Amino acid sequence: MQAVLLAAGQGTRMRPLTDALPKPMVPVADRPLVAHAADAAVDAGVSELIVVVGYERDAITSYFGESYRGVPVTFVTQSEQRGTADAVRAAAPELDGEFVVLNGDNLYDEGIEGLFGDGPAIAAIEVEDPTSYGVLSTAGETVTDIVEKPADPPSKLANAGAYQFPAAAIEYLDVPKSERGEYELTDVLARVIDEFDVRAVELDRWLDVGRPWELLEANEWRLGELDRRIDGSVADSATIRGPVVVEEGATVEPGTVVEGPALIRSGATVGPNAYVRGRTLLAENTKVGQSVEIKNSVIMADSSVPHLSYVGDSVLGRDVNFGAGTNVANLRHDDADVRVTVKGDRVSTGRRKFGVVAGDRVKTGINTSLNPGVVLSTGARTKPGESVFEDR
Ligand code: TTP
Missing domain, CATH: 2.160.10.10 (Hexapeptide repeat proteins)
Structure with missing residues (x-):
């Protein structure tokens, strides 16, 4: 299975630390932030890493080089950061079957391994206040719906920024712009959930590293x-x-x-x-x-x-x-x-x-x-x- 790492973002909330350094390259313990997601994919046995780069791309491409821990690396450039679906669309020409997408600025616990199992899946994390996340509805372990930032959340299970998509999803990437003006993976997921059985893979610990104090939390972890x-x-x-x-x-x-x-x-x-x-x-x-x-x-x-x-x-x-x-x-x-x-x-x-x-x-x-x-x-x-x- 191929893994797509999303690492093209500008990291505006992390400024000034990202004025010259792309957020995926900020240090988290002994590696850059994005290496933690890459390691999760490599540990799960992926066949190829496709890294979507854009902002300050050279720092990321020179870190990974042509292969990372024995796994071949392909870079694709997203010239403008127009959203996560747009980022995966940039990777589409390289995709040849089912694939995993990981946010290059998230930390996942070892439960993420379950994402690479059989069939489409979404990583999920239980949060106290889900109103600022994509929130999943489930029946047993199957995801039945996803809604962005609902005022009245149907559950406490938030989207943890990691997905396994079926090959068919490569055809679903042309989504309309969302209300906030981006092409979003949530809209691709909604269609996958409609047409496939999608597993919720629940994590015990997860961190989205967006702001400077979250970088401290990432290092604490x-x-x-x-x-x-x-x-x-x-x-x-x-x-x-x-x-x-x-x-x-x-x-x-x-x-x-x-x-x-x-x-x-x-x-x-x-x-x-x-x-x-x-x-x-x-x-x-x-x-x-x-x-x-x-x-x-x-x-x-x-x-x-x-x-x-x-x-x-x-x-x-x-x-x-x-x-x-x-x-x-x-x-x-x-x-x-x-x-x-x-x-x-x-x-x-x-x-x-x-x-x-x-x-x-x-x-x-x-x-x-x-x-x-x-x-x-x-x-x-x-x-x-x-x-x-x-x-x-
Ligand atoms: P975000 O955290 O939404 O964006 P960002 O990392 O640029 O940070 P900020 O909001 O502070 O500017 O992005 C989530 C993940 O998706 C992250 O790994 C970056 C990646 N991404 C892309 O690769 N391309 C895009 O167009 C966008 C919006 C995000």
Whole structure:
């Protein structure tokens, strides 16, 4: 069976992190986000990966190359992001039978294997409030209907962005534009549900990674699955507790404490006397220096937090530098959930603790205070001693 990975999107809700990096390539533990979906397909034994690319396609094509874990990879380009059905339509010339479609920005648990079984299927997840999802109606394990974002949901089973289509569906991809002006796979699914027996494959855990704090959640999940492995250089006086991976070529200097789950990638340096608390990814060539505390954060490649800083519940892009004494506040004193501006709207992260998002090449002056939910755009600067309350 062939698998189509949808990876052409612009990732607008993830800006500024996606200003230059396509969302499928943001790091989730030891791989880019899209590799997690690709791995699910490869583990299930697919014969070919067809990756639909568009926005910043080269980063994705060079990551996969001609084959991925022994499975041939074909790239198709969707020149404009006109919707998920349009994306699969771009892949249609390559399809030659039943096929699976996976969102390149979703994480699935191992239950996804069931999707690759006999006959058409939709992955589903039970959610508390289904009103913002595609919602499935079922009779036993058979899907009988799907409705987008219903005010009065027929069930709590949401569409988890993974499908097995019959070969006939290749002919159904020419759907009309939806109300929001996109060509949507939901409309293709509706027809498949009408004409075929479609299985609901229920997952226990699933995550759609759209916004920066969902990138933190993705890392919390996948870092939590790592087994302890120390291949890098760790000073005798450093303490490594729990499931920590120190890759070959990474250095943990004297007096440092690292608590798992944490991943310290090749070329990273931590310490001396740093404190890395759980659920932290320090990507390639990052530097975390003297008396810096980092907790539950993603620090992307080539970034530095070199002296006397605290970074909690935050996402730092690539090549960021935090001046000495830069501190992130991650908790509001009124204890309300932290809010972040996404595409111009203030949105609750649903998290009591959330720090900041810093785009690539952000530089903060010494003693900068960053308040919860602040987003610093690509290349933004702060002055020494500034207290930053608003995005810039
Ligand atoms: P979305 O999450 O709807 O879009 P996006 O990833 O570009 O993010 P944003 O809304 O923040 O701009 O897309 C769901 C999946 O489908 C995702 O894996 C990207 C992919 N996709 C395409 O490949 N082509 C498209 O035209 C669209 C709309 C999405």
